Amino acid sequence: MTSTQAVATMDWKTAISTSESKFKEFNTLDFSQEQIFATQLMKNNDYLLQTAKKDPTSLKLALYNVAAIGLSLHPSSGLAYLIPRKGKIIVDISYRGLIKLGVESGAIRWAKAELVYAQDSFTYHGPAEKPTHNYDPFESNRGELRGGYCIAELASGGFLVEAMSKADMDKIRNSSEAFKKKSGPWVEWEDQMQLKSIVKRAYKWWPSSNYRMAEAVRILNEDNEEGLSSIKESVSTVVSLPEPPRPEDVSTKVVSFVNQLVVRAIDTGAYEASKELARSRLTNLSDLSYALNEIGRAATDQGQYDNSVVAEIMPNS
Incomplete structure (x- = not known):
C-alpha cells in the first residue's frame, strides 16, 4: 500500500x-x-x-x-x-493557554489581561507599575473599547505591564488572512482575540521563554492565520539612519519613552523587543536613531552585544 x-x-x-x-x-x-x-x-x-x-x-x-x-x-x-x-x-490556543505556557516556562508567576472601555477609570503608571483600573463588572455597556493591557508578575518579583491601543489591535486584526475573508476567530470571538493579541505582545518582555511558547505562537501565526505575529508591512527600501542626536536635541516625550524602553530592556534582557517597539512607535528617523542607539548602548554596557545600527528596513507609507 x-x-x-x-x-x-x-x-x-x-x-x-x-x-x-x-x-x-x-x-x-x-x-x-x-x-x-x-x-x-x-x-x-x-x-x-x-x-x-x-x-x-x-x-x-x-x-x-x-x-x-x-x-x-x-x-x-x-x-x-x-x-x-x-x-x-x-x-x-486561548490567551489563557499562552499565559499558562509563560508560567510553566518559569518566566512569570501569573498574568492577567484586561480590556479597557470608555466608561472605565483607567490610569497607566508605566511599564513596571500596576495600572489603576476601576469599573463596574456588572455593567454590560461600558462604552467603546479604548484598548487593553496585560500585567504579569515576574518570578524574581516586580511587575511588567504591556498596554495596547484599540488601533494596534485593529492593525493586528487587519493583517489576518482569515479576517480579510470575513471569517475566522477575529470575526467570531473578537474580544478573545484582542486579549490574545495583548498577551502575545506582552510575552516578549517576559525574561525567558521556551520551545513550547515559540511553537504556540508559530501555530497561531501561520497555521491559524490569526495575524498575531509582529505586524509586517510591505518593505520598500533600506534606509540609512542619521547620526544619533544628543538627548538635548530630542523632544522630552521621546527621551522619556526611550528611557522607559532602556529600563525595560535592562530589567528583562529583551533588547530586541525594545528595538522592535521603538521601530513601531517612532516614525521620525532621527528619533528612531536616538532610540536604537540608546538601547544598543545599554545592551553593550550589559555585555549583550555590539551596538552597530547603521540602517533600517523601512515599510512603505
Whole structure:
C-alpha cells in the first residue's frame, strides 16, 4: 500500500491513536487522557467530526501540535481546542493557554489581561507599575473599547505591564488572512482575540521563554492565520539612519519613552523587543536613531552585544 492509499484509508479514530508517538516524544501530556478528550470533542460536535472524517490527516497534525505545546484539550481548562477551519482540523490556543505556557516556562508567576472601555477609570503608571483600573463588572455597556493591557508578575518579583491601543489591535486584526475573508476567530470571538493579541505582545518582555511558547505562537501565526505575529508591512527600501542626536536635541516625550524602553530592556534582557517597539512607535528617523542607539548602548554596557545600527528596513507609507 502506498503512503497516499494509507492516508486515504485512515479514519479519524486511527488519526488520534497514531498521534501517540508525538506525545511520547515531547512527554508533556498524558496521551491516554488527551485521546479521551479528543474523542469526546469529535462526538460532541458533528461539524468537527465530519471535518475530521474528510481530512483525518489534519486531525493527526493538530494533535501533533497539542503534544508540542503541551496544553491539554480538557474541556474545562479552556487552554486549547480542536476546531474545524477551511475543511481542516486545527488546534486553537486561548490567551489563557499562552499565559499558562509563560508560567510553566518559569518566566512569570501569573498574568492577567484586561480590556479597557470608555466608561472605565483607567490610569497607566508605566511599564513596571500596576495600572489603576476601576469599573463596574456588572455593567454590560461600558462604552467603546479604548484598548487593553496585560500585567504579569515576574518570578524574581516586580511587575511588567504591556498596554495596547484599540488601533494596534485593529492593525493586528487587519493583517489576518482569515479576517480579510470575513471569517475566522477575529470575526467570531473578537474580544478573545484582542486579549490574545495583548498577551502575545506582552510575552516578549517576559525574561525567558521556551520551545513550547515559540511553537504556540508559530501555530497561531501561520497555521491559524490569526495575524498575531509582529505586524509586517510591505518593505520598500533600506534606509540609512542619521547620526544619533544628543538627548538635548530630542523632544522630552521621546527621551522619556526611550528611557522607559532602556529600563525595560535592562530589567528583562529583551533588547530586541525594545528595538522592535521603538521601530513601531517612532516614525521620525532621527528619533528612531536616538532610540536604537540608546538601547544598543545599554545592551553593550550589559555585555549583550555590539551596538552597530547603521540602517533600517523601512515599510512603505
